[in-house]
Amino acid sequence: HLEETTLVFIFTSTCSCGIIKMVFFVRNRQSYSLMAREVAGLIALQNGASSKDPALAAILHDSRKHAFRITMGMLLFMFSQCFIWYPIPIVAHAGERRLPFSQHGWDNNSNFYELSYTLQCVSGLYMSQISFGLDCLFASIMILVTAQLKILRRRILKLHKEVIPADGNDSFRRWDQMPADKCYDNMYERLCLCIDSHQHILRFVKHLQVTMSPIAMTQFASSVVIACMALFQSTYGEDISAALKCASYLPIPGGQVYLYCWAANSVTENGESVSTAAYSCSWVECSARFKHALRILIVRAQKPLVLTAGHLYPINRGAFLSLLNASYSYYALLGQMNKR
Template sequence: MAREIPESMELPLSWADSGQSVLKLNIRHLWLCGVWPLPGSWIFEVYGALGLVLGVWNAVESTLALYFCWGDMDESTMVFISTFSIGCGTVKMAFFMCNRRQYYALARSVEMLVSLQSEFCSADPALADIRQGSQRRASRLTIGLLLLMLSQYPVWFPMPLIARPDERRLPFAQHGWDNNTNFYELSYVVQCVIGAWTTQISNSVDLLFVCIMILTAAQLQILTMRIASLKREDIEVKLEKGISCVADQTENSCSDKMYEKLCQCIESHQNILRFVKHLEKTMSSIVMTQFSFSVLVTCVSLFQATYAEAVTLAAYSCSWLKASHRFKRALRILMSRAQKPLVLTAAHLYPMNREAFVSLVNASYSYYALLGQMTK
């Protein structure tokens, strides 16, 4: 079976190659995180392997922390959420490092995609604006989200020291076997490094695919405008039929020219479709990882809120028949309060529950339909 991608496409990129790429910011940030060598050395490989070791270390540390805090719902939930979030970045890093050749080929394919319709963009300023605008949006999105992530670390990492200054708390998993007494400062720094490193990797990989999708969408938009212009040219030909097509050209020659342009559009469309297939093959494992860990984090977050529904039944099941009036009155208050559902919210605006999810999906489709009608 012949290879779909030439071997030359899968060669490592140099630092100069990355500087000329439309994905320059994404590639160099992944290089900084230790997953994309430019072109790389044994020192870089050791640096990347250190990230994987720290990810495994966090998994072991969190497992031990869960063992010692099992039964404490608040503590267990915190450990689960941090473990899944950090684990997501670690697994993405492992997938990326195992499939580097695919990402080298993907970066080169993006360059070919962007230059696919460059001839037509050079002749039409409107098409050129679409291509340049997509590149600017991709760059701004990358820089903006990276700065947003970096701004969160000075807020979240010192929080245990600010919220509970009298306790020796760690940012994520607590060392229940020694009450955070041994190597506390070192453990604090290591957890902060692991959290920052893995979240940067996870965010950077996601941004890489998002930027590629923005560039791909721009190519499709350029293609639609080219096809629409063929329709307008067809109308002009019909209006001028019987008078003159274009100087010294027959109607048939005009039609042949339109047919050639249509064939060029079809060829561009086929190239875009092949690129999307390549993109889907490359990103499928990363997307599945993100989806799986996001579901786990959401489930753990909602579990603690929904678990309180059992409080009412437990209160009713106790031996309250022969208890004092004061006890029964307090028990009624507890049962009434427990019947009020505990709901996690997003920015104190939207509840994180099934009804809100269904409403979000419906609203998304409604906005999509509205935008489609406005575009028409």
């Protein structure tokens, strides 16, 4: 039966994706704990500069707020599906003892109906929240990394504008009021701090890549299949209630893929902007060692910070479009087969 098969497939794929993600998480719990500590370390590393500059502090504050809103919004949207999927079998098929996802063909849902209904509801909600929780975790981390790259870029751009303490008192003077040698020494020291922050960010991105790669690949494969089946059921299904459930669920796999692609693309773009910022700072009249250190920073920052799924598939906006195209291609193929 088309409607039942589609619903079972969507439910099975969602739960399987959640189970696979949970297995990766349990196996690498120490890696996740280390990743959380490293994120806190990245923020603390540039916290001194952020606390002195309201613009930098605003970047960090906005990133935290953005990550919180995205996480809560996605989890609440997923939770809202309960009010569509769970009551429909009782409302649309009253008296038929229908289950939300998979029907028991061997006994026509006659045995342990209430228990089966509860188990399907709880397991579906639990696995979907696990799956969404990990997606939101990685998206939030990438948002915070993007914020650190933005802060670093601004620190590099304003190297020549830094306020430098004068000798012998607590007053402050700008760089153009200081002796040239002392000014350049101060700029070099601040550049070294920026380079150190950049190296910490690069090391963290490598760790993030190793931890996130299998999770992202699992989600990409699952989302393509689920989106294809949900769209097919919404279009060709004769059961209005099943079509409504699939249509309401359709934005979820697309949203999960978009979370990864949008956040990873932001990391890549802001990583490249560090090189531009380094070239745009006031380096022309600086010392030779400043220029040498700046060249090293520019060359290293020109290497793209590309996160991948399964160490094979780059995660960016182009990947999001290609996955949508793949899902629609499978949907079109199923549509042609259904018409025969």
